[in-house]
Amino acid sequence: MNRKYAVRSVRLCTKDCLCLYVCPTGATDTENSVIDISRCIGCGDCADVCPSGAISMVPFVYPEQQPKVEKVVAAMDTLLKSKAQQERIAAALPGRLAKALEMSNRIMAEDIVRESGYMLPQSGNSRAFLQSLLDEPQPHKFPRDAVETLLELLA
Amino acid sequence: MRVYTCSLCGFVYDEAKGSPEDGIAQGTLWNRLPEDWECPLCGAAKHEFDEGGDEIETVRTFSVVSDTLPEAKSALEKSILCSNLARGLEKQYKAEEAALFARLADFFKAQSEPADAPAFAHLLEQVDLDIRENLVLANDAAAEAKDRGAKRALVWAEKVTKIQKSILGRYENEGDSLIEDKEVHVCSICGFIYIGNALPDRCPICKVPNWKFDLIKAG
Ligand code: SF4
Ligand code: SF4
Ligand SMILES: [Zn+2]
Numbered sequence: 001m002n003r004k005y006a007v008r009s010v011r012l013c014t015k016d017c018l019c020l021y022v023c024p025t026g027a028t029d030t031e032n033s034v035i036d037i038s039r040c041i042g043c044g045d046c047a048d049v050c051p052s053g054a055i056s057m058v059p060f061v062y063p064e065q066q067p068k069v070e071k072v073v074a075a076m077d078t079l080l081k082s083k084a085q086q087e088r089i090a091a092a093l094p095g096r097l098a099k100a101l102e103m104s105n106r107i108m109a110e111d112i113v114r115e116s117g118y119m120l121p122q123s124g125n126s127r128a129f130l131q132s133l134l135d136e137p138q139p140h141k142f143p144r145d146a147v148e149t150l151l152e153l154l155a
Numbered sequence: 156m157r158v159y160t161c162s163l164c165g166f167v168y169d170e171a172k173g174s175p176e177d178g179i180a181q182g183t184l185w186n187r188l189p190e191d192w193e194c195p196l197c198g199a200a201k202h203e204f205d206e207g208g209d210e211i212e213t214v215r216t217f218s219v220v221s222d223t224l225p226e227a228k229s230a231l232e233k234s235i236l237c238s239n240l241a242r243g244l245e246k247q248y249k250a251e252e253a254a255l256f257a258r259l260a261d262f263f264k265a266q267s268e269p270a271d272a273p274a275f276a277h278l279l280e281q282v283d284l285d286i287r288e289n290l291v292l293a294n295d296a297a298a299e300a301k302d303r304g305a306k307r308a309l310v311w312a313e314k315v316t317k318i319q320k321s322i323l324g325r326y327e328n329e330g331d332s333l334i335e336d337k338e339v340h341v342c343s344i345c346g347f348i349y350i351g352n353a354l355p356d357r358c359p360i361c362k363v364p365n366w367k368f369d370l371i372k373a374g
Contacts, residue, residue, distance in 0.1 A: 103371070141262070
């Protein structure tokens with residue numbers, strides 16, 4: 001079975017209720033509202049009783065992401081390049097409207113790249129991308145350590 | 156009484172209800188609306204509306220085969236990939252990993268060469284190209300592959316792109332008076348741009364509640 005742990009959305013939590021009472025290990029009752037993962041045994045009782053839908057049961061291991069057809073990837077990539085180009089133009093223009101367009105294009109582009117095979121940060125594609133960053137020549141200020149840490153954490 | 160739906164953002168004008176926010180009384184017929192009346196959500200002109208309550212789906216009949224492999228990603232595209240993965244990790248409640256990807260996204264954004272001779276007119280051209288070609292081809296590819304995830308992203312992107320086109324078109328005519336004394340917001344989920352002072356409760360495109368919107372500030 002895929003083991004899970006409980007995570008509380010502090011934004012949705014109304015901080016008054018039953019999750020404190022049902023947790024068999026006391027993991028939900030903490031001074032900073034963050035559920036103590038080291039105690040959580042993944043029973044899911046807290047999520048079941050939460051009236052606000054504030055607790056999610058999160059898997060330790062994610063399933064493989066959905067496969068993508070090459071043609072979809074190619075078409076999405078063309079669109080990504082176009083949106084990136086528009087973000088670049090908007091970023092060089094002054095004013096609030098330009099800023100809104102820059103942001104709007106970024107958000108669309110993120111969604112487009114996500115649907116071209118980069119949904120899951122733990123996927124083979126994402127890891128291959130990180131590895132390619134280490135293999136390619138990079139400018140001197142490149143945060144190599146961030147990439148290396150990510151490859152370890154997302155293993 | 157009839158209803159008319161904005162083909163850009165899906166706002167429904169119901170003759171029975173009018174549009175009290177912009178001073179249109181209940182029972183005002185469509186052809187009695189001023190010719191320069193605009194969609195209160197996205198600012199589209201009257202001719203962008205279709206009669207009826209249902210969304211109009213266009214049917215594509217042609218398809219182009221592409222067998223070229225994707226080119227290497229530019230610095231800005233890498234930044235976009237990284238900020239997308241940062242978002243994914245935020246959803247997984249992995250703050251440390253999300254912050255690392257956000258750092259990479261910032262790095263690559265800074266690496267990206269600024270556009271030379273930037274102009275709103277170029278944005279309009281590019282938006283047009285997306286609507287005429289890039290979105291059509293991507294929609295075809297997604298339909299053929301029965302890729303509903305891609306389709307979802309494309310449905311949103313197509314609407315937002317058309318709204319950008321409408322905004323850019325009006326900006327060409329009106330200039331900065333388009334946003335003068337008005338707030339500008341961007342939906343952080345789909346990229347919808349709202350200009351006005353009566354922010355809708357939900358994003359008309361992706362339906363998230365409006366606390367997911369970012370207010371754009373000057374400077
Ligand atoms: S899943 Fe079970 S053990 Fe974990 S916090 Fe919730 S109630 Fe406690
Ligand atoms: S049950 Fe839900 S809303 Fe109530 S305190 Fe627990 S997490 Fe917060
Ligand atoms: Zn939205």
